[in-house]
Amino acid sequence: MRLERAVDGYLRHISIERGLSEHTIAAYRRDLAGYVEWLRGRGISDSNEVTAALVTDFAAERASGEPPPASSSLARLQSSVRGLHRFLAREGIEAEDPTGRLRPPKAARRLPKALTIDQIERLLDAAGPEAGAPPGGATAAGGGADELIGLRDRALLELLYATGARVSEVVQLDVDDLSHGDVVRVRGKGSKERIIPVGSYARSALEAYLTRARPELSRRGRATPRLFLGARGAPLSRQSAWLVIQHAATRAQLTAHVSPHTLRHSFATHLLQGGADVRVVQELLGHASVATTQIYTHVSVDALRDVYATSHPRAR
Secondary structure (H helix, E strand, O other), rough: OHHHHHHHHHHHHHHHHOOOOOHHHHHHHHHHHHHHHHHOOOEEEEEEHHHHHHHHHHHHHHHHOOOOOOOOHHHHHHHHHHHHHHHHHHHOOOOOOOOOOOOOOOOOOOOOOOOOOOHHHHHHOOOHHOOOOOOOOOOOOOOHHHHHHHHHHHHHHHHHHHHHOOOHHHHOOEHHOOOOOOOOEHHHHHHHHHEEOOHHHHHHHHHHHHHHHHHHHOOOOOOEEEOOOOOOEOOOOHHHHHHHHHHHHHHOOOOOOOOOOHHHHHHHHHHHHHHOHHHHHHHHHHHHHHHHOOHHHHHHHHHHHHHHHOOOOOOO
């Protein structure tokens, strides 16, 4: 099968059959486009011409690139290529899978960055109505634009920290996803749903946004069930949510890099530091394996070591 057709068929498969997110599919599409281009440069245009030696050479060449790629990026690239050829073999399009001996790179173990509770409070306070609108908010027509955007931003950040949800999950929430009292229904990777409790601070911020800001924002655009809206009434994008967090971090004078995932990391770290069971945190984060969640336990252990080193008279 022509390589381009093979890639299109595989991407349709992971989109429809496996329900992967648009973000993940876009990353796989970029990876496989580079793979096909590399094969074309070696005179390969059909999937049945790909050999194990070619796959190994491709992986080795990418791994030795300058600057060296992150191990996570290299692992995803290999996963894309392996998934394509496994799909072709499973569907009977090709007789063999040439990636059988391809071994994923050993990922460097990096501890997630988390903010302290004090830093989180400063970040959330900086996103309130009194903090003003983020870049672009002031262009909204009508009076009180800063207050409307401020109410939205505070609700957004409170919900991200209260639930540990991914920013892509939060911007996809509908208003009806909050109609379960003190919990929110989140759709995660693979369209798997999970129910997450929402604390009183986030509920209060959401109520203020829903009653005082969202109706006005909604009138500025087409009707949509999305919970979070932009200044012109359209659903808030993942990129816009990232800018909201960056703006709040700047106003809070946080020198550490703050991203949407920083709030997710902080959520998990603070729960474990407070005594939560790692499997409960796994369920709240939507991790398929508890091994993924256990990296946060190392953050807590490091904090314990710091306290021990500074407090115990014979620690040094």
